[in-house]
Amino acid sequence: DAGVIQSPRHEVTEMGQEVTLRCKPISGHDYLFWYRQTMMRGLELLIYFNNNVPIDDSGMPEDRFSAKMPNASFSTLKIQPSEPRDSAVYFCASRSDGYEQYFGPGTRLTVT
Amino acid sequence: TQLLEQSPQFLSIQEGENLTVYCNSSSVFSSLQWYRQEPGEGPVLLVTVVTGGEVKKLKRLTFQFGDARKDSSLHITAAQPGDTGLYLCAGDTGNQFYFGTGTSLTVIP
Numbered sequence A: 001d002a003g004v005i006q007s008p009r010h011e012v013t014e015m016g017q018e019v020t021l022r023c024k025p026i027s028g029h030d031y032l033f034w035y036r037q038t039m040m041r042g043l044e045l046l047i048y049f050n051n052n053v054p055i056d057d058s059g060m061p062e063d064r065f066s067a068k069m070p071n072a073s074f075s076t077l078k079i080q081p082s083e084p085r086d087s088a089v090y091f092c093a094s095r096s097d098g099y100e101q102y103f104g105p106g107t108r109l110t111v112t
Numbered sequence B: 001t002q003l004l005e006q007s008p009q010f011l012s013i014q015e016g017e018n019l020t021v022y023c024n025s026s027s028v029f030s031s032l033q034w035y036r037q038e039p040g041e042g043p044v045l046l047v048t049v050v051t052g053g054e055v056k057k058l059k060r061l062t063f064q065f066g067d068a069r070k071d072s073s074l075h076i077t078a079a080q081p082g083d084t085g086l087y088l089c090a091g092d093t094g095n096q097f098y099f100g101t102g103t104s105l106t107v108i109p
Helices: none
Strands: A003-008 A010-013 A019-024 A030-038 A041-050 A053-056 A067-070 A074-079 A088-096 A108-112 B004-008 B010-014 B019-024 B031-037 B044-048 B057-058 B061-065 B072-077 B085-092 B097-099 B103-107
Touching: A003 A088, A010 A019, A019 A088, A019 A108, A030 A074, A041 A067, A041 A074, A041 B097, A053 A067, A074 A088, B004 B085, B010 B019, B019 B085, B019 B103, B031 B072, B044 B057, B044 B061, B072 B085
Parallel strands: A010 A108, B010 B103
Antiparallel strands: A003 A019, A019 A074, A030 A041, A030 A088, A041 A053, A067 A074, A088 A108, B004 B019, B019 B072, B031 B044, B031 B085, B057 B061, B061 B072, B085 B097, B085 B103
């Protein structure tokens, strides 16, 4: 099993640009989570899906952030327009019915 | 405000020493997990505890869930350089899933 796949691994963009982060969960996992990690705030849950349906997006910082899961094998997190304070490592994780979440390697986003 | 507070935030010890990391909250959790994260990687699950008072051992690591299911501890015996990393607790309230503030552990050879 390839595990959770995220792309790109690193993204550097200028303020105001659109950023799209991608995630392929582990096959068969019904839950998909998007997290953001910073030194100041730690690991924060942004949104999670169950069977491709968004269940809780209360962690999404503001309207500039949006997430989609068009099918069971793909999800995107989009930031438009990006701002320097969005700089962070963004993780995607997936889970089956059990407790364990399997995390991807993360996307390190730098907005200049 | 963080729902799960971990202490200490940073810990640097010599190889062979013992240490304990704490994870505290005022909320009750249906389950609590401990993860370890290494630089450049995502967190990896170490253990899940679900019953108040539960103790689980994983080699030199001992995990305990508080009787009231509001807190947990991780004890490492005879720490090794390979234990270096960021340790995160995570609690499930049934409605939401929260990660702790993290404890960065460095074990010096």
